Amino acid sequence: MKPHAFWQDLHPAxxxxxTEPFVDGYPVALRDGRQILLPIRPxxxxxxxxxxxxxxxxxxxVEDALADDLAGKLAPFEPQxxxxxxxLGLTLxxxxxxxxxxxRYVPLGTSRKFWYEETLSVPLASITSPQAGKRLYVDPRMLxxxxxxxxxLVDDVISTGTSIVAGLKLLESCDIDPVAIGAxxxxxxxxxxRLRAIRNDLPERIRYVFxxxxxEATGGGWIxxxxxxxxxx
Numbered sequence: 001m002k003p004h005a006f007w008q009d010l011h012p013a014x015x016x017x018x019t020e021p022f023v024d025g026y027p028v029a030l031r032d033g034r035q036i037l038l039p040i041r042p043x044x045x046x047x048x049x050x051x052x053x054x055x056x057x058x059x060x061x062v063e064d065a066l067a068d069d070l071a072g073k074l075a076p077f078e079p080q081x082x083x084x085x086x087x088l089g090l091t092l093x094x095x096x097x098x099x100x101x102x103x104r105y106v107p108l109g110t111s112r113k114f115w116y117e118e119t120l121s122v123p124l125a126s127i128t129s130p131q132a133g134k135r136l137y138v139d140p141r142m143l144x145x146x147x148x149x150x151x152x153l154v155d156d157v158i159s160t161g162t163s164i165v166a167g168l169k170l171l172e173s174c175d176i177d178p179v180a181i182g183a184x185x186x187x188x189x190x191x192x193x194r195l196r197a198i199r200n201d202l203p204e205r206i207r208y209v210f211x212x213x214x215x216e217a218t219g220g221g222w223i224x225x226x227x228x229x230x231x232x233x
Contacts, residue, residue, distance in 0.1 A: 001025060001037065007058035010065055011035040021221030026051035028185075028210040030069050036062060040215060040222055049222055051212040053185045055156040056091045066184045066209050067095035070154070073207040075100060077180040079152035081145055085167050086110050086136070089155035092184055096154055106142045108167060110134055115141075120174065124166045136166050138174065146176050154182040158206065161191025168198060179205065186211040 001024055013033030016025075025037040028051070038051040055063060074096065082105040084093025090107050097105035110124060116137050124136040138146075153167050164181060171178060186208040195202035216225035 001039075003039065006037060006039045007053065007055075007062055009036075009059070010061055011037065020223040021218050022215070022223075023221040026212060026215070026222075028212065030065055030209065031072070034065065036065075036210075038212070042217075047217055048225065049215040049217070050159075050187055051185075051215070053157055055088050055184060063091065063095060067092060067099055069209045070182050070184060070207065071096045071099035073209075074152050074154075074180050074182050077152060077205075077207075078150055079180060080149040081106060081151055083108060083146070083151055083153050083167070083171070083178070085153065085155040085163055088157070089163075089183075092156050093154035096152075096182065104145075106138070106145055108170065109137050109139070112137055113139070115139075120170070122166050122170045122173070125162050136170055138170055143174060146171070146174060149176075151176055151178045152180040152182055153178040156183060157185045157187050158183045158191050158208070159187040161194035164191060165194050165198065168195075168202070172198075181206045183208045185209065188212070188214050 006025065011034060013035065015035050016027035016037060018027065022040065026040055027035045027037050029035050038053055040049045041052045042049040079100065082093050082097040082100065082102060084090040084105055084107045086109055093105050117140055120140055121135045121137045124134045151171065153171065155163055158164055168178065186206065192203045213224040215222040
C-alpha cells in the first residue's frame, strides 16, 4: 500500500488476516468488526516496530468511525467537558465532544498566548515530538468550564504515556481530576507504569478504540512481541 493510502478506508470485517507475520501493514478492528490497516514503522535498529496512526491524515470516514467508537466508550463516564491534547489529539477530542452532545471542548496548547500564565503549564514531550523545551498550556479563560465538571482527557494515541501524564499533571495543578482518559489507539501498555506512579487506578480509566503491540522482526515480516498487562477496552 502506498504511504498516503493508509488510514483512508474502512474495510469489511475479515478483509485482513490477523495471522502473523504481518507484512504490508497491521490490521485493527472497530467494535463492529470493520478493519483499518495501519502502517508499520520500524524503530531505531530495525529489530522492533510499532503500528502507526496519524488521525489528522485519516479520511473523514475513518475519523468519524474512530470518534463514534470512542464516544460510545466514554459515554458511561458521563463527561461534561472533553479536554484535547495537542497536536493530533485535538482532532479526535473535538469530534468526540460533538458525539457526546457537547457544544464545545477545551483544547490544551503548546503555543503560549500573551494572556497565558506560566504557572498553568507543564513540560511536554512525546515519542513523536521529543524536542526539549516544549510546554503544555491551558487557557486560563477555560478554567470555569473545567473546575467542578466531569472531565474526559483525550489524545489520539497513548504510547509511552508522557503526553497523557503531562495533561494529567496540568489538570491536577488546576484541581481537576479527569473521570476518564480516551484515545483512538493504545500503543502497547507501557504507559501504565507512569500512570500508576500518579495514582494506582488511572489505567482503569483508559478507554480506547483498539490496541497495538510492539512488533518484532522475523524472516517473513513482523510478529507481536508483547502487549503488556491487561487494560479495559
